[in-house]
Amino acid sequence: MKKNGRKVVLAYSGGLDTSVILKWLVDEFGYEVICFVADLGQAEELEGIEEKAKKTGARKVYVEDLREEFVRDYVFPAYRADVAYEGTYLLGTSLARPLIAKRLVEIARKEKAFAVAHGATGKGNDQVRFELGVWALEPDLKVIAPWKMDEWTLRSREKMIDYAKKHGIEVPVTKKKPYSMDRNLLHISFEGGVLEDLWNEPAEDMFVLTRSPEKAPDRPTTLVVSFKDGDPVAVDGKKMSPARLLAHLNAVGGANGVGRVDIVENRYVGMKSRGVYETPGGTILKVAHRGIEQITMDREVMHLRDELMPRYATLVYNGYWFSPEREVLQKLIDETQKGVTGDVRVKLYKGSCMVTGRRAKVSLYDPEIATFGEDEVYDQKDAGGFIRINALRLKVRAKVRK
Numbered sequence: 383m384k385k386n387g388r389k390v391v392l393a394y395s396g397g398l399d400t401s402v403i404l405k406w407l408v409d410e411f412g413y414e415v416i417c418f419v420a421d422l423g424q425a426e427e428l429e430g431i432e433e434k435a436k437k438t439g440a441r442k443v444y445v446e447d448l449r450e451e452f453v454r455d456y457v458f459p460a461y462r463a464d465v466a467y468e469g470t471y472l473l474g475t476s477l478a479r480p481l482i483a484k485r486l487v488e489i490a491r492k493e494k495a496f497a498v499a500h501g502a503t504g505k506g507n508d509q510v511r512f513e514l515g516v517w518a519l520e521p522d523l524k525v526i527a528p529w530k531m532d533e534w535t536l537r538s539r540e541k542m543i544d545y546a547k548k549h550g551i552e553v554p555v556t557k558k559k560p561y562s563m564d565r566n567l568l569h570i571s572f573e574g575g576v577l578e579d580l581w582n583e584p585a586e587d588m589f590v591l592t593r594s595p596e597k598a599p600d601r602p603t604t605l606v607v608s609f610k611d612g613d614p615v616a617v618d619g620k621k622m623s624p625a626r627l628l629a630h631l632n633a634v635g636g637a638n639g640v641g642r643v644d645i646v647e648n649r650y651v652g653m654k655s656r657g658v659y660e661t662p663g664g665t666i667l668k669v670a671h672r673g674i675e676q677i678t679m680d681r682e683v684m685h686l687r688d689e690l691m692p693r694y695a696t697l698v699y700n701g702y703w704f705s706p707e708r709e710v711l712q713k714l715i716d717e718t719q720k721g722v723t724g725d726v727r728v729k730l731y732k733g734s735c736m737v738t739g740r741r742a743k744v745s746l747y748d749p750e751i752a753t754f755g756e757d758e759v760y761d762q763k764d765a766g767g768f769i770r771i772n773a774l775r776l777k778v779r780a781k782v783r784k
Contacts, residue, residue, distance in 0.1 A: 389495035390526060391416045393482055393512065394440070395424075396431045397562075398553040399501035401438055402542045403528050405549050407499060408439035410533060415499075418489050419445040420482045422452050423567025423629070438551055444489055449567055452481055453624035457568055460698060461667055462612040463687065463715045464675070467695040470645050471657070472664045474569025479508060480703035483515025490523055497524035504530045507649050511701035518704035539574075565590070567628055569641075569661040577656050584644065584658050591632060591660040595639035595733030602731035603638050604738070605631075607670040609726070612719025614667055628663045635662030638730035650700040666728060666735050673726040673737035677747045679718065687718045 390407060394400045394417035407413045417440040419431055432443045456477045467473055486498045498516055502508035504527070513525050528534040536542045546553045561575030570590050576582050586594055608616040614627055622630060635641055641662035649655050675684060690711060697708045724742025728735055750759050 387414065388412075388497075389414045389416060389441075389493055390497045390499050391418055391486055391490045391493060391495045392440075392499045393486055393501070394419050394431075394435055394443075395501070396427065396434055397501075398539065398542055398546065399503075401434070401551050401553055402536060402545050403499065403501050404435065404438050404440060405551060406528065406534075406536070406545075407526070414441045415439060416441060416489065416493055416495065417443045418482075418486055419443065420478075420485060421445060421447045421449060422478050422481070423449050423625070424565045427565060434552065438549075442493075446485065448481060448485070449625040450623055452478060453567060453628050456481055456703075457628065457664070458613045458624060459712055459716070460694075461664070461671060462719045463691050463694045463711075464668065464672060465691060465695045465698070466668070467699045468645070468647055470643055471647055471659065471699070472569065472661045472668065473695065473698055474566060474659060474661055474664065475508070475564050475571055476511065476699045476701075477568060477703075478566045479511035479701065480515045483512050484519060486512075487516055487519045487523065490520070497526050499526035499528070502527065502529065505649075505651060505653065506655075507651070507699065507701065510650050511703075514701040515704055561588075563590075567625060567632070568664050569659050572658040573655065577658060580646065580656055588658070589642070589660060592636040592642055592662055593639050595642075598637070598639035598732045602729045603634060604727060604729050605634065605666070606725050606727050606739075607631075607666070608724070609671065609674045610723050612671070612716075612722040614670070628667070631663030631666045635666050635730060635735070636660070638662075639733040640730055640735050641665040642733065666730070669735045669737060670726040670728050671722075673728070673740050674724045674742065675722055677740050677745045678722045678724060678742050680746065683718050687715060690714070 390413045392400065392404055392407065392415050394404060396419070404415055404417065407415050417435040419428065419435070421428055428445070432445055435443045460473060460477055465473055467476070490498050500509070500512045502512060509527055509530070513527070516523055516525055536545055543553065561572050561577055564571045572584065572588060577584065606618050607614050608619070615621055617627060617630055641660050641664065643661070644656070644658045646654050646656050694708065694711050694715065697705060697711070702708050721744060723744070724740065726737055727739035729738045
């Protein structure tokens with residue numbers, strides 16, 4: 383196929399899907415493909431990726447270090463909400479996608495590309511996150527998603543692996559190890575392949591960021607995480623940038639086996655899907671953040687935020703980061719975090735993370751009021767009237783039932 387001169391910006395990871403799609407877009411349609419690689423903390427996965435993309439057919443390659451922006455502008459805002467989708471998933475992949483979509487749009491504008499492309503399948507969540515993100519920022523930009531195109535015939539990992547071998551494309555996936563992986567500074571995820579049988583226990587050699595809890599140190603590790611207005615700013619008294627702080631917690635948490643979860647989640651497109659995740663640093667941050675909130679947040683403000691958290695988490699999970707409703711919720715959440723400042727001590731031990739101490743210069747915890755000993759600031763007789771008033775409707779209901 384001859385080049386048609388039309389430019390497409392591809393979200394490129396160097397993995398099986400996007401490597402094959404890059405070659406396919408060039409050969410099938412003659413597009414000039416510009417690859418965008420977002421460095422979100424994939425570490426050694428990015429080694430030689432620019433050379434590989436050009437060898438596979440890319441006209442130009444952008445490799446951008448977005449780690450600080452990712453943690454500062456996406457991870458931290460979400461973790462102020464004490465976020466967890468369906469109570470367990472800490473949104474490692476979900477939070478990365480809007481940033482990638484944002485940069486896809488910005489590069490497409492710069493390169494005057496008519497379209498952007500991605501490798502997400504028509505069954506997953508990422509297709510929604512990429513496309514909603516792109517169109518929320520640039521509604522006239524075309525999105526090319528090969529998995530949803532009639533021309534795409536490579537509808538299995540096996541077929542794509544054969545295609546890659548035929549065209550001399552090196553990929554990290556084999557037919558013997560076909561599960562997909564996605565890594566960034568917040569987590570690494572594993573899906574598909576052998577994990578589709580829900581009774582299969584994940585093999586120990588699959589994990590990357592965390593040591594097996596059984597093989598973790600026999601002595602606990604203690605950390606002090608410091609917060610300012612809801613965001614972590616230091617560990618053990620040492621101030622760090624957002625990305626460096628999260629990377630440090632990943633290393634310490636991973637060494638202690640912290641942050642593994644195995645869940646079956648409800649995808650936005652309607653199906654249930656199993657995901658195995660490693661989120662060591664994020665797990666520590668969530669536990670520590672809750673610890674400092676316990677002494678610095680008003681009860682009703684905390685309860686209101688907690689009621690809104692599942693809605694916020696669902697919006698992020700489903701791809702609505704750039705939606706007006708998420709932005710409004712974010713403003714409320716950020717307001718709740720003013721004054722969430724202080725230190726939390728956590729103990730890491732064989733997969734567990736437990737708060738063992740909290741302190742704040744401005745704390746709502748008053749030991750004189752909370753004490754079980756004798757005090758002069760709380761009249762316990764007041765509790766009698768308080769309970770009787772709150773019991774009134776229950777007593778009336780009981781009498782009516784009789």
